[in-house]
Amino acid sequence: MLAPRIAAIIRAIRGAEFFKIVFLCGRSSIIHASKDPTDLTAIAFQFPELSHNLCNLRCCLGRIPPVMRLFENLYAYPWTGNDNNCNSYLFAGTLTGGRHVIIDPGHTVTPAYREPALDRLIRSIARDGLNSSDIGLVVLSHGHPDHCEAAIALRDNYGSLVALHSADEPAYRRMGGKVDLFLDEGELKLGPAGSTVFRIYHSPGHTPGHITVYWPERRVLIAGDCIFYRSTGRTDFPGGSARELAETIKKLADLEIEHLLCGHAYGNSGIISGEEEVRENFRTIGSFLF
Numbered sequence: 001m002l003a004p005r006i007a008a009i010i011r012a013i014r015g016a017e018f019f020k021i022v023f024l025c026g027r028s029s030i031i032h033a034s035k036d037p038t039d040l041t042a043i044a045f046q047f048p049e050l051s052h053n054l055c056n057l058r059c060c061l062g063r064i065p066p067v068m069r070l071f072e073n074l075y076a077y078p079w080t081g082n083d084n085n086c087n088s089y090l091f092a093g094t095l096t097g098g099r100h101v102i103i104d105p106g107h108t109v110t111p112a113y114r115e116p117a118l119d120r121l122i123r124s125i126a127r128d129g130l131n132s133s134d135i136g137l138v139v140l141s142h143g144h145p146d147h148c149e150a151a152i153a154l155r156d157n158y159g160s161l162v163a164l165h166s167a168d169e170p171a172y173r174r175m176g177g178k179v180d181l182f183l184d185e186g187e188l189k190l191g192p193a194g195s196t197v198f199r200i201y202h203s204p205g206h207t208p209g210h211i212t213v214y215w216p217e218r219r220v221l222i223a224g225d226c227i228f229y230r231s232t233g234r235t236d237f238p239g240g241s242a243r244e245l246a247e248t249i250k251k252l253a254d255l256e257i258e259h260l261l262c263g264h265a266y267g268n269s270g271i272i273s274g275e276e277e278v279r280e281n282f283r284t285i286g287s288f289l290f
């Protein structure tokens with residue numbers, strides 16, 4: 001019989017058109033390409049350790065769009081490369097002087113396949129008629145290199161300020177990064193007369209200094225590596241805590257969210273839209289977390 005947690009995720013993702021299934025066991029990844037969801041059952045039997053941590057199971061769908069303009073001033077740049085890297089989100093013209101805010105610019109160059117991730121992001125931003133040299137602020141959801149490495153180049157090249165929670169600053173500093181603004185739970189008002197208001201939530205669990213960014217005006221939550229489509233962030237990295245992540249997700253589930261923007265394209269593009277779809281995602285996660 002399948003472990004209950006594996007059975008739960010198979011139920012949750014049944015019907016999806018699988019393109020790539022990625023199991024993360026400890027620090028190693030097992031990638032299995034398949035279009036047949038029933039393969040998942042066979043794989044689950046092969047790797048019984050998965051039953052101990054459902055959160056380590058990842059599923060990726062193909063055909064992820066390279067860019068989405070969610071609102072007039074909010075652009076999503078889902079990562080479409082082969083190596084691991086994060087999705088990036090850009091608020092255009094939010095700062096005084098029309099400068100932009102980017103959340104999680106990702107890797108500069110990906111570590112395994114040497115994909116030029118930052119160059120691709122800059123080209124995508126240019127295709128939208130925006131200039132990366134106008135990025136005035138880089139907000140980092142947390143201090144993992146696949147989210148924050150490129151912030152070093154943006155700061156060096158364009159003078160962008162970098163914002164991060166203090167608990168993740170040591171990890172970022174070890175990469176050579178410098179922080180200009182420490183974020184913590186509370187409001188972040190940007191632009192002329194503070195015209196754009198974000199709510200920052202300290203959201204530990206994946207890392208101790210993980211933050212999520214809520215934009216109440218459009219009910220958007222940028223979730224970093226806390227929540228994905230039908231799954232959650234890993235908690236087996238240094239400073240991770242499954243208990244804290246569960247508390248974080250409980251807290252975030254109370255928000256009114258129309259668009260849940262995830263840090264990775266696990267299971268879908270990483271963008272979950274529609275209030276009911278977002279609630280269903282929290283319910284699915286809750287069924288195996290709580």
Ligand SMILES: [Fe+2]
Binds near residue numbers: 147225
């Ligand atoms: Fe991460």
